[in-house]
Amino acid sequence: MNQFSLKHFIVRSQALALYRDVMRTVMKIEDQDYRKEIREWARSEFHRNRSLRDLGEIRTQVALGRRSLNELKLAMQMAS
Amino acid sequence: MLSSTFRFLTRTSTFVRPMMTTLARRSLSFKPTLVNLNDKHRQSAMIINHIPVRQSHVHYTYPMIESRVMLVLRLFDKIDGDALQLDSKFAQDLGLDSLDIVEITAALEDEFWTEIPDVDSDHFLTPRHIIQYLCDKYDVYEHVEPVSAGKEYMEEAKAAAERAHHH
Numbered sequence: 001m002n003q004f005s006l007k008h009f010i011v012r013s014q015a016l017a018l019y020r021d022v023m024r025t026v027m028k029i030e031d032q033d034y035r036k037e038i039r040e041w042a043r044s045e046f047h048r049n050r051s052l053r054d055l056g057e058i059r060t061q062v063a064l065g066r067r068s069l070n071e072l073k074l075a076m077q078m079a080s
Numbered sequence: 081m082l083s084s085t086f087r088f089l090t091r092t093s094t095f096v097r098p099m100m101t102t103l104a105r106r107s108l109s110f111k112p113t114l115v116n117l118n119d120k121h122r123q124s125a126m127i128i129n130h131i132p133v134r135q136s137h138v139h140y141t142y143p144m145i146e147s148r149v150m151l152v153l154r155l156f157d158k159i160d161g162d163a164l165q166l167d168s169k170f171a172q173d174l175g176l177d178s179l180d181i182v183e184i185t186a187a188l189e190d191e192f193w194t195e196i197p198d199v200d201s202d203h204f205l206t207p208r209h210i211i212q213y214l215c216d217k218y219d220v221y222e223h224v225e226p227v228s229a230g231k232e233y234m235e236e237a238k239a240a241a242e243r244a245h246h247h
Binding site for chain 2: 016019020023027043046047
């Protein structure tokens with residue numbers, strides 16, 4: 001029996017939705033070097049945590065990611 | 081006065097963000113305003129009052145969509161340009177995972193100025209799927225064989241006529 005449950009599937013789709021929001025926000029950054037830097041940082045953060053299997057840990061990381069994304073959006077608004 | 085109108089025209093065109101890899105040109109349509117164009121001052125009136133308005137729809141064709149999608153995929157740094165074919169699978173042949181697919185989808189959204197929800201990007205397994213999805217979205221049917229309901233009937237009728245002829 002596969003150890004992954006429905007909750008895992010839901011949490012996985014939440015993480016992918018967060019990654020998608022991050023990528024869409026990153027696309028709007030004008031400066032190419034800064035855009036590359038932020039994209040590499042986001043990629044490394046997600047790939048670093050990709051082997052997590054505990055639901056609580058994954059949810060915590062997703063929430064932290066959301067907060068970082070909101071900070072990034074604020075910073076972009078203030079810069080423009 | 082002519083220089084100020086020229087400046088006005090160039091300023092309105094900056095509201096449209098240039099598309100990175102667009103191959104088709106947007107057609108300008110000049111919408112005339114409520115000015116009588118038949119009077120003596122026709123020349124100056126035309127320049128001042130014809131404000132160029134860009135159409136919102138580009139004419140999408142299958143080669144244009146295909147080349148743009150392949151360009152976006154080639155520009156992605158995790159994809160090997162030589163191994164990229166229309167039917168090469170992202171997961172098996174090119175070694176991409178779900179995070180990369182999300183990134184590619186975001187790049188495609190940026191290129192085609194559209195939204196691609198997660199439920200649709202789950203089905204992107206080869207570049208051909210992406211191209212087919214975009215063709216469906218923009219109603220492009222050039223590459224599809226037209227289905228004729230009468231084709232089989234014509235063949236049957238021809239065969240029956242041949243049989244009748246030979247008897």
